[in-house]
Amino acid sequence: MVGVEQFPASWQVLPAAVRSVLDTVVIRERIRAVIVATEPSVHMPYVLWALERGLSVLLDKPLSVHTGASVDPESARTIAEDFDTLMDAYRKACLRDPGVVVSVMSQRRWHPAFQRMRDLIAEVAQVTNCPITNIQSSHSDGQWRLPDELVNLGYHGFDRGYGKAAHSGYHEFDIVPWLLAAGERPGKELDEVEVHAHVARPADTLAQLTVADHERLFPGFAERNPYGHTELQQLTSAFGEVDVFLSMAYRSGDRTMTLGSINLAHHTFSQRGSLEPALAGLYKGNGRIGQETHIIQQGPFQALHFHCLQTLHDDEPGVDRAAVGGADHVTVHVFRNNRLRPDWKRHTTLDFADLTQGAGPGAALPTQRSSRNRAVTEFLHYLTGRTPRGHMVSDLATHRRPARLMAGAYLSMAHRFTSTGPAPVRLSFRSALTGMEDHLVPLEAAR
Template structure:
C-alpha cells in the first residue's frame, strides 16, 4: 500500500471528531457531555461547542464551573419551538465552519428536534438525536396534531435521503438505548431461536414502565422539564422506549405469510384532572404539614389550567394484525405517578435523577406454547453511587433478571428454565466501570455513533429509518387519546 494513502486512512480513523451539542439540559449533562468528556482520548471525539436557551445559562455555567471546565456556548434568547430564525441559522452555520464540526448531538426539547435535524442534514452533518423524533403541541387532545408526529417522521425521512444522496453516507441515529442493552438483545436472540425452530411469532407481550417521578400539584403546572403543559406527557418521555422496542422485538419473529401490516390501538390516559382526584389537596395537607404554604393553586384553578394538559400515566392496548387476523396482542403501560422515594415537599434541583425517581420496568413475552420470557428490573431506592451492597438483588440499583421458560417436552434439547442476570450480560458492571446498565447502553450508542462517522464497517442498530414503526405507534396512541378526549370512538386502526 502507498505510504501516503495508508497515512490518510489512518488519519481518517484517528482524527479527533468535533461535536456540536444542541441542548445542554439534564439529559445532556448526565449522559452526553460527561461520557464524551471523560473518554475524549479513547473516543477521539470532543464536544467543542454547545447551544441552549438563554434561560438555562446560569444552570449550565454552574454545572461547568463545578467541573472546572469551559466550553463556548451560543445562547438563544427566546424559545425555539416553532422556527429557527435567520440569526440562529447564521450563527450555527458560522460555528460549523469555524469549529470544523463533524457531527451534531440533538438533545433539546423534542418540539425542536425536527428543526435542528433538518438544518443539520442540509449541511451534511452526522446526527445523534434523542428520542422521540418529534413531539407536537396538543397531540393528546387534537387528532391533527397527533397525525403530525408521523408526518414529521416522513418529512425528515425525505431530508435524510436527500442528504445521503448529496453528501454521501450521512449518519442519522436515534438514542434508543434499549436496542443497545444486552438484556434486550438477549431477549431478541431467544425469540429468534424459537422462531427458527417453530415459525411461531410473538403471540402476546406486556410491558410496564414506572419512573416514580412524583410531582405535587403546583409542580405539574410550574416545572417545565418532562412537563405536560404542551399537551403531551409520559408516552413522549420514557414511554417511547417501549413503543420502539416492542416492534423491534416483534421483528425478530415475523414470517412473510404472517407479517404484521396493520394494528388496532386503544388507549386510556390519566391526566392532571384525574391525578388531582386520586390525591386531592386535603390529602396532601395530611401528608405534608406545610403543604398549604407551598401549594399555589386551588383545585378549581388547577383543573382549569390543566384541562388540555398531556398524560401523566398511559395504559395502551394493541392488536398487531396480518390483514384481518390478529398475530400479537400487546399491552404497553407507562406511569409517571408510580412508586417513588420522594419524601420531601420542595423538589430538588436534579429532576432527572435526584428527586426520588425510582425505576420499575418489566416485560412478559409469550411465543405460543413454546416459550415465555419474563424481564424484571425493580429498584427500591434512588441511585446512590456510594451504595455498593446488594446492587443486583430485587430492589438494588442494578437489578435486572430475565427468566426463560421453554417447552422441553416437545424439544428435549431446550432447558425448561433459565435465568440470566445483568451480571451475566454486562461485564462492565462486574469490572466496576458501570454507571448503571441503562447508562452503559447509552454509552454504546455514543461509541457506535463515533465509529459510524469514521465509516467503520458496522451497521447502525438505531438508524433513523428503522424508527418508522415506533413513530406510528406513538402518533396513533395520541390519536386514540385525542379521539377519547373529544368523546369519539377511541379505537384507531393504522397501517404498520
C-alpha cells in the same frame, strides 16, 4: 457554548438568526456531526437543518412531538408525518454525501438483556415458525409532582399538552416492535396495528391524591401552595398525560398475530419523601425510581419475563446494586416447552452477571447507563471510520414502526379527549425502510 434565541415549537424551520449562529460555528469549527438533545418539540427543525448542512446526527428520543398532541388530533397525526419528512431529508442528504448518518438514542437496542431476548425469540421462531403472540410492557418512574408543581414546573411537564408518552415512552414504542420483528416469519409479517389509549391526566391524579391529602402528608404544603382544588382542576384540564395505558392488536392481513399492551406511568412507587425537591427539575432524582417489565409469550413454545426493579438510584451501604431493588437490578426468566423439545431447558434465569458481555472496563453491562454509552460510542466510531454504516444499531430508517406507535397512541388520546373520532386508531405497520435498505444489515450481523 453558543446561545441561540428561542423560537416557537410550531416552527418546522430554524429562524434565520438561529441558522446564522449555527452555520458560523459549523464553518469555524469544521463540524461534521451534531447531537440533537433539545426539548423534543423542536427536534425537527434542528435535524432538518443538520441534514441540509450534510451533518450526521445523534438524535435524542422521541423523534418529534407537538404541542397539544394528546388533546388535538391534528397535532397527534403530525407525529407520523414527521417521520416521512425526516426520511425524505435523510435520503436527500445521503445522495449528496453517502457518509451522512442519523442514529437515534433508543438505548435499549444496545442493552444486553434486550439483545439476548431478541436472539431467543428469533431462535424459537426459526424452529417453530411461531411469532410473538402476546407482549405486555410496563414502565414506571415514580415522578411525584405535588399539586402546585404540576402548574409551576414546566421541565418535562404536562402543560404543553403531552406527557409521559413523549417524556420516556418512546423507549417502549421502539423496543416492542424491535422485539416483535425478531419473531416475524414469511407470511406472518406485521402490516397493521390498532392502538387504544386510556389516560390519566393531572386533573385525574389530583382526584387520586387531592390537595387536602397532600396537606396531610407534607407539613408546610398548605402555606406554599397558592392553588385551590377547583382552580387546579381547571388549570390542568387540558394538560398532557401523567399515565397512559395502551392496548394493541398487531395484524398480518386480517388476522391478529400479536396482542399487546404498553403501560406508561409517572404516578407510581417513588422514593420522594420531602416537600422541597433536591433538584428543581423533578424529572431526575428527587426519588424518581424506574421499574420496567416485559412479559412475552411465543405461542405454546416460549415465555420471557424481563424485570428491572429498582428501589434506589444511588449507592447505599449494604445494598447490592444488581440485587432486586438495587440501582442496577435486571433479570430475565426464560421458560421453554421442554416436553416438546427435550433439548430445551424448562426454566433459565439470566441475572446481571449472565447478561454482561465482555470483561474489564469495556464490558457491556445490562444497565441503561452502559447502553447509552454504547450508543454514543458507536456514533463516534462511525464518524472515525471504525464502525461501518450497515452495522449501526439504531439508524433512523428503522424507526418507522416506533414513530407510528407513538402517533397512534397520541391520536387515540386526542380522539378520546375531543370525542371527534374513534379512540381505537388503526395505522399501517409495514416495516418498509423507504429506500435505505441497501445501507442496513440485521442486528445479528452487526454484533
